[in-house]
Amino acid sequence: MSEAAIRTQGLSKTFGGRRTLLGRTRHEIRAVKDVSLELRRGETLAVVGESGSGKSTLARMLVGLEEPTSGRIRIGGRDAMEMRREGPRAFGRMIQYVFQDPVASLNPRKSIGQILDAPLQILCRYDHSGRRERIQELLDAVQMPGDTLSRYPHEFSGGQAQRIAIARALAAEAEIMVLDEPVSALDVSVQAQVLLLLRDLKRRFALSYLVISHDLAVVEAISDRVAVMHFGDIVEEAPAGRLFADPQHDYTRKLLASAPRIRKE
Numbered sequence: 001m002s003e004a005a006i007r008t009q010g011l012s013k014t015f016g017g018r019r020t021l022l023g024r025t026r027h028e029i030r031a032v033k034d035v036s037l038e039l040r041r042g043e044t045l046a047v048v049g050e051s052g053s054g055k056s057t058l059a060r061m062l063v064g065l066e067e068p069t070s071g072r073i074r075i076g077g078r079d080a081m082e083m084r085r086e087g088p089r090a091f092g093r094m095i096q097y098v099f100q101d102p103v104a105s106l107n108p109r110k111s112i113g114q115i116l117d118a119p120l121q122i123l124c125r126y127d128h129s130g131r132r133e134r135i136q137e138l139l140d141a142v143q144m145p146g147d148t149l150s151r152y153p154h155e156f157s158g159g160q161a162q163r164i165a166i167a168r169a170l171a172a173e174a175e176i177m178v179l180d181e182p183v184s185a186l187d188v189s190v191q192a193q194v195l196l197l198l199r200d201l202k203r204r205f206a207l208s209y210l211v212i213s214h215d216l217a218v219v220e221a222i223s224d225r226v227a228v229m230h231f232g233d234i235v236e237e238a239p240a241g242r243l244f245a246d247p248q249h250d251y252t253r254k255l256l257a258s259a260p261r262i263r264k265e
């Protein structure tokens with residue numbers, strides 16, 4: 001398909017600004033302002049910016065967890081709202097979300113086998129034994145041992161839990177993943193392993209990633225292109241190499257000057 005994986009046009013989100021029941025007007029926050037961006041097929045686009053710049057709100061709108069105030073989202077060439085109206089199955093097969101806090105994103109009362117089985121049941125493609133087999137393949141893909149399926153989320157470290165959350169996202173067979181600070185809750189040594197895994201999975205399954213991060217070292221390690229967000233605006237967008245070597249916007253320069261670096265493989 002030649003269509004972009006994701007394309008937004010004039011996407012905005014404003015919080016507050018309306019009268020409460022007591023007649024007070026809440027302060028208006030324009031979290032995302034008129035953002036038009038494109039995630040190309042097969043690429044990793046990072047959206048980077050400081051805390052409060054609107055990154056998560058943008059990501060949450062892309063995956064349908066937040067309603068845009070205005071603007072449009074197209075996913076794989078189709079209108080996202082329209083797809084969501086068709087139900088979670090069609091939408092979940094196009095785009096998946098990986099949360100920042102891996103342990104909190106997994107239901108503590110369900111075994112890993114049950115957690116991974118849910119998206120497979122939604123797919124309606126496998127019978128019971130087919131799903132068991134697929135769960136083993138998914139665990140294998142994220143380099144987790146087979147006995148993981150009978151265990152519970154609290155039994156795993158943050159890095160292992162994030163691998164399981166990534167396996168759950170893979171289970172839906174979507175080609176697009178939105179990853180919101182996928183390694184920021186992890187130790188630095190574990191961060192590198194999860195980033196390598198994400199890179200490997202992207203190649204193996206021809207995925208497209210939109211990665212939200214405040215961490216430029218992470219962004220430099222995995223992204224093909226970078227969009228810099230500042231107070232809800234995308235102030236600069238460039239291939240990663242160019243952005244790090246020759247930042248154009250004052251805010252980007254400021255961000256780069258304040259960040260430690262790790263090098264791309």
Ligand SMILES: Nc1ncnc2c1ncn2[C@@H]1O[C@H](COP(=O)(O)OP(=O)(O)OP(=O)(O)O)[C@@H](O)[C@H]1O
Nearest residue numbers: 015029031049050051052053054055056057058214
């Ligand atoms: N549900 C909400 N209600 C009101 N304001 C919100 C809501 N969600 C986000 N905001 C505000 O929108 C702005 C952007 O927040 P957002 O979480 O998108 O930024 P961010 O760049 O992801 O920051 P962080 O990395 O700290 O999550 C902030 O001022 C935030 O307080």
